[in-house]
Amino acid sequence: MPSPVKKLVHMIRRAKPLTHDEGMKILARDHFRCQYCGLDGTASFENALMMTVDFIIPRALKGKKDPRNLVAACRPCNLIKGRHHFHTFEEAKNYVLQHREAKRQEWEKNVAAVRSQKATA
Ligand SMILES: [Zn+2]
Numbered sequence: 840m841p842s843p844v845k846k847l848v849h850m851i852r853r854a855k856p857l858t859h860d861e862g863m864k865i866l867a868r869d870h871f872r873c874q875y876c877g878l879d880g881t882a883s884f885e886n887a888l889m890m891t892v893d894f895i896i897p898r899a900l901k902g903k904k905d906p907r908n909l910v911a912a913c914r915p916c917n918l919i920k921g922r923h924h925f926h927t928f929e930e931a932k933n934y935v936l937q938h939r940e941a942k943r944q945e946w947e948k949n950v951a952a953v954r955s956q957k958a959t960a
Contacts, residue, residue: 854894854904861904862892869911874928875920875935878913889913895931897922915939 857865871880871890880890893912896902899922910928912920919938925931 854898854902856898857892857904857909865892865906865909866890866911868906872911873913873916874910875912875916875932876939878916880911880913886913889915891917893917893920895928896924900924 866880871887872878873880873890874893878886878889880886891912891914893910893916894902894904895908895910898904902908916935916939919935919942920931923931923934925934
């Protein structure tokens, strides 16, 4: 458990959140496409609402507000990645895609169960 002073220093050094303009620059650079799953933020309004900017090294782990540390990401991918630390973007991407796939398989099982319940009701 870090001391209260260390904790305070840690918080002060954390990068500030992105401004709207800073975020838009990253989204434009990445063509409004999630760099993890490829979701196209320009395909529909619903997709546009999904777009966020991800700190590859999270702010909580002292990740910098530097374009090299920032990528366009949809909310689900950003949520799955969370505050995990990865050494490279490829490592982060593999993690996110594996977890998305596991969640998709779980969803398919659940939907199949719901559908079979409906069919017998
Ligand atoms: Zn995504």
